[in-house]
Amino acid sequence: MDEKIAPHLEELTRALGDLEKTGIRAEFEKLLAFRVPPEVAKESLLRKFGGKSKVLKVKDLSGNLKSFEITGRVLDLGEKSIRPQDGAQEGPSKLYTGILADETGSVMFSSWKELPGSTGDVINIRNAYTRIWQNRVRLSIGEQSLMSKIPDSPLPSLSELSGSQTKKLIDIGAADFSVGTAACVLQLSHREVLVRGRQSRVISGVLADETGRLPFTAWIELPGIDIGSIIRIEGAQVRMFRGMPSVNILNGTKFSPVKPEEAGKLAFTFESTGKDPDPIRIEEIDSRDSMFDVATAGNVVSVRPGSGIISRCPECSRVIQKASCRAHGKVEGIRDMRIKAVLDDGTGSLSVMFPRELAEIIYGKTLEEAEQLMISDISKDAVYEDLRRFLTGRYLAVRGNSSKSEYGISFVAEKAWVPEEDLAVRVVKLLHRLGPAEEDGQERNSQVSGGGIDLA
Template identity: 85%
Template sequence: MDEKIAPLLEELTRALGDLEKTGIRAEFEKLIAFRVPPDVAKESILRKFGGKRKILKVKDLSANIKNFELTGRILDLGEKSIRPQAGAQEKPSRLYTGVLADETGSVLFSSWRELPGSIGDVINIKNAYVRIWQNRIRLSIGEQSPVSKISDSSLPPLSELSASKKKKLIDIGAADFSVDTVACVLKLSYREILVKGRKSRVISGVLADETGRLPFTAWIELPGIDIGGIIRIEGAQVRMFRGMPSVNILSSTKISSIGPDESGKLAFTFESAAKDPVPIKIQEINSRDSMFDVSIAGNLVSVRPGSGIISRCPECSRVIQKGNCRVHGKVEGIWDMRIKAILDDGTGSVSVMFPRELAEIIYGKTLEEAEQLMFSDVSKDAVYEDLRRFLTGRYLAVRGNSSRSEFGISFVAENAWVPEEDLAVRVVDLLRRLGLDEEDGQDKSSQVSGGGIELA
């Protein structure tokens, strides 16, 4: 073997694992055969199969990231046989699944090959990647992911990592598997669903404390628990739905009511937690993977393409293009309207989606009126252009949920309004910054009431 190539293959092996098994060696030799310089070929292989690896903690994991290194302790480990579908030529394989944890959180994992460790052991994984499975992140260990057992580690012991973490609602996220928390019940509803052909009653609602709110689902009865009650939850599982964590109460979860003596020592009451959320900075929205039921305010600096009248599939409600749905093929679409805009408050910006109900309110036109505009104009973008003229630059407050995806942070609005009182304060502040309240002999005291401004 060429002396220049051998060291490069060793580097690739250390970074990417078994080159023969993964086909990387053949790819490398193919580049060499085409007279690609060895160093350039190595960098090309690393970019394609690996790239620059980052060392992450469990709390750093999010959807669709890849090629990172992580060290954790195995909390749970199992295996199951995967049988191929009838007629397939593949042989039965084994899938290893479990829970991996470090001092920042825990995460489900899956591996198609046996791991060099058992429950309680610490392993190091290179070239790992994250996928979404059943609405939560899952650490995937592939054929190109070298795994090694670490004998000495600074990670907390198994007993400590296995214990449920006591957390405030704002701190619960995708890296949590089991949590303890104290919160009050803001909303409560019941519904029946079919589980394996049998009817089952599910309780859902919203929890709140002094830090924020989160949805919850209970698969068991909650006797004595009602709206306004403050409860202690121990051993609840965290599930992800559309990028948002949800507290899942199972048969193994302990639920108890907080009495008056203990509730008096808490930093919140039902009355304080039930107040409408005060607008926060968009910078804070962008710093978190998700936030539930929060408010932000800023200027609409851009109306994005895809706003206006759209057509949806009658079966799955996906947006269709030229009468074709990605899942159901040729369909007769149903008209709908939405607005996708960029909201900026000076600390950051975020993409906000307004569904039809809100789009009609802030646009000032119903879907039917927008259809008339579209059909009366020769341009198919008539509604979009009208939205841009009408909305760009307007100051708006919105309330809803934010979540992070591979495309960044998105905010789905559930309510929107013009914050008149805030607008009045902003105008007074602008006058002050312009020096209009500092003229000699003139009283420029400002009175703000009812959203209006009166300069005396």
């Protein structure tokens, strides 16, 4: 081997693994053939294939993730020819599609490259990304991705991974291709929707077990199923709806009511799942892509600009500025009120949106009263300033849905209240977090008590 290139190849191997298998060796040679200096070739390959990528499991996948690594067993594989667009130089290209699974779930994938294996094989993919396609999260393998076959993988066998995996609701991920679960129907309603121009009746509602709740949609009739029923579902699909995974019951989905004697063995009942959710820590909400119907509590640390009285377009409900909508031009705006506040519980902070009904409750003023304040103060910011003074530092509990977007986690409140939890309990908890050592903590306790907080 050329002495000049050996150290570079060693370095690439350390950073990127087996160069032969992944095809990086060939890429390196190609660059050298174009008279790229070995040093520069190495740097460019390190940049291109990323030395340290995030390693994810199927359950971690959500929409629009970039350059991560994932390993899974191919459950299904097919290929189709894609006709190039008119005027394109190349001939038809092949798209490989299928399902990849690990012990946490299964996901649909599409690849522009031929896979280094077939159904049943375990494949490692680097520089993979995800897309949302038809409301589903899809694993994408592009030109920049590297694939290699893993011969002796500890992943479960093909037969174990095939079929739908039975999961608790909290473990159902946004990317799950096919899931099974046993859950209680907490809410259920019928609605008419247009599907490809045809009026169809769908059932939507909420499922619950001892770990949480998820929305569901059934595109088929569910005879004998009603609120309070405990059902077993197999082969349901997960689709994204308003940033939230939702369980879809389709033609191919099996469902059946759970028999009473079997239901007795489950860790939940209709009564237990119907209870209000216990508040959880903000860090737990922050750590997940989305959570449906959860409760949390914290202090208002800031009220964000854009809170207060706003105008909405009567056509599309977008917030408008200067009586002009981005989509509908000059319109007569409709007055609305909302509050965006940041709650902090010491474990993390969360941006919470309070729509008008809740904004009126936590602010203690109606939209009309807030308008009066704006008029009497002759200031656009009067309501915002008043909100800041009134809300900052208050302790609030909220219940609603959280979802991650490119701007971070946002939480839309559906309920809000001032918790009755004893103030003293919270102060003790706070001191406990602040106290670095036991004896030090004692001292802080007395100082803070002297500072005006009455623990008694």
